[in-house]
Amino acid sequence: MTAGVTPSVAEIETVQSVGFILAEEAALKRHLSGLSMPRPRSLPNTEVPVWYRWPDGERAQQYPFITIDLLDITPDLERQTSVWNLGDDPSVFEGVLVDIEDPQNPVVVGAGQRIGQYFPSVSSDSMPEIGAEEPTTGYRVENYKPVKLIYQITTHATSAQDDRWMMAKFFIDVFPPNPVWLSVDADKTWRRMERLSFTNADTQETTETDKRHFRKIYTISIEAEVPVDTTVEVVRASRVHVDLYDRASETREAVDHDSSSEHHIAIGEFTEPQPAP
Amino acid sequence: MGFEIPSYAVDALEQHVLLHAQAAHDATVLAHRSVLDDVREAAAAHPSWGPELAAQIDTWDENDRTWIGIRGAGFESQAFAAEYGDEKRAPSGLMRTLDNTMNLAAQRAQQHLASRGAF
Numbered sequence: 395m396t397a398g399v400t401p402s403v404a405e406i407e408t409v410q411s412v413g414f415i416l417a418e419e420a421a422l423k424r425h426l427s428g429l430s431m432p433r434p435r436s437l438p439n440t441e442v443p444v445w446y447r448w449p450d451g452e453r454a455q456q457y458p459f460i461t462i463d464l465l466d467i468t469p470d471l472e473r474q475t476s477v478w479n480l481g482d483d484p485s486v487f488e489g490v491l492v493d494i495e496d497p498q499n500p501v502v503v504g505a506g507q508r509i510g511q512y513f514p515s516v517s518s519d520s521m522p523e524i525g526a527e528e529p530t531t532g533y534r535v536e537n538y539k540p541v542k543l544i545y546q547i548t549t550h551a552t553s554a555q556d557d558r559w560m561m562a563k564f565f566i567d568v569f570p571p572n573p574v575w576l577s578v579d580a581d582k583t584w585r586r587m588e589r590l591s592f593t594n595a596d597t598q599e600t601t602e603t604d605k606r607h608f609r610k611i612y613t614i615s616i617e618a619e620v621p622v623d624t625t626v627e628v629v630r631a632s633r634v635h636v637d638l639y640d641r642a643s644e645t646r647e648a649v650d651h652d653s654s655s656e657h658h659i660a661i662g663e664f665t666e667p668q669p670a671p
Numbered sequence: 672m673g674f675e676i677p678s679y680a681v682d683a684l685e686q687h688v689l690l691h692a693q694a695a696h697d698a699t700v701l702a703h704r705s706v707l708d709d710v711r712e713a714a715a716a717h718p719s720w721g722p723e724l725a726a727q728i729d730t731w732d733e734n735d736r737t738w739i740g741i742r743g744a745g746f747e748s749q750a751f752a753a754e755y756g757d758e759k760r761a762p763s764g765l766m767r768t769l770d771n772t773m774n775l776a777a778q779r780a781q782q783h784l785a786s787r788g789a790f
Contacts, residue, residue: 448757448758463762463764465762465763465767466768468770468771469770469771471770542770544767544768546755546756546762546764546767548756590767595755611755613764613767
């Protein structure tokens with residue numbers, strides 16, 4: 395969230411299904427939410443609501459407001475073909491967030507740290523927090539496909555004052571000229587956003603009301619990734635169990651046999667090595 | 672002391688340059704055509720654009736840049752509404768999501784140049 399803009403609109407309810415697109419859209423809506431339109435002294439400030447697409451007719455139409463439209467999902471060829479040294483810059487989560495204020499008693503305080511490139515946004519169901527309970531576990535995705543999500547963000551107002559105020563906020567705080575970094579909660583990443591274009595659509599006629607309609611349209615892109623490999627769980631071995639058998643006199647136990655049961659140790663009772671046939 | 676280039680070498684070089692210049696021109700025309708055909712096809716199939724509006728899409732060069740869009744005031748407002756949407760229609764973003772179309776056109780142009788031995 396940028397300075398001067400305070401998030402205050404609730405997160406989207408997706409019943410723990412926060413994945414590709416949903417994660418980015420939730421983050422984008424939060425990024426846009428919280429603008430509070432200043433009003434004359436006697437009136438309270440007006441919070442600018444954010445809608446996915448034009449709000450339904452049943453909803454009381456309150457100006458100004460902001461709409462989000464997904465235009466396209468396109469391959470990000472520049473990033474797909476860029477050089478990426480897997481050895482130096484692996485796309486893996488690794489380790490845990492540890493509070494080491496007291497070096498003698500490090501405390502695990504969070505999920506694994508990101509190393510290297512972006513990790514695809516996924517559901518917390520399918521990608522539990524790494525190391526939160528068991529610090530020796532980790533997850534690895536060998537490869538992913540970078541894509542760009544293209545969005546149209548539109549501000550709607552019925553007064554020039556509101557329109558200009560939102561323009562100022564958008565150009566300075568929401569989508570400044572430099573790349574903007576969008577915090578995505580689902581995978582705890584910062585995604586690069588770019589403002590691709592700005593269009594003044596004040597002249598657009600509307601049949602909704604007789605009000606003057608000021609529209610400013612921003613086209614933006616958000617970096618995202620689509621995994622092209624399956625997720626593999628990596629668990630560090632904490633104990634190694636080895637059984638020794640005399641091939642001539644003993645039958646091998648099943649691979650998944652109970653390693654905690656009593657075992658016969660055959661060492662010292664082996665038959666003499668036989669010459670190879 | 673002088674250095675003389677035989678006339679036949681100059682002629683051969685000129686022919687070579689002209690050949691490549693023609694190939695580059697043809698590739699540009701091919702790329703324009705590719706973009707125009709693909710965008711018109713996509714527009715014709717889009718409910719907000721439709722065949723009539725799609726037929727008005729054109730490409731042209733202006734200020735050293737290639738443009739694609741609607742030329743002529745008669746269809747501008749319709750095209751604007753189709754592209755950016757309104758309270759009735761979702762924005763199509765057709766003209767703002769041409770990455771794949773442009774990449775395909777570039778590939779076709781490169782293939783043309785390669786077939787002419789320009790690489």
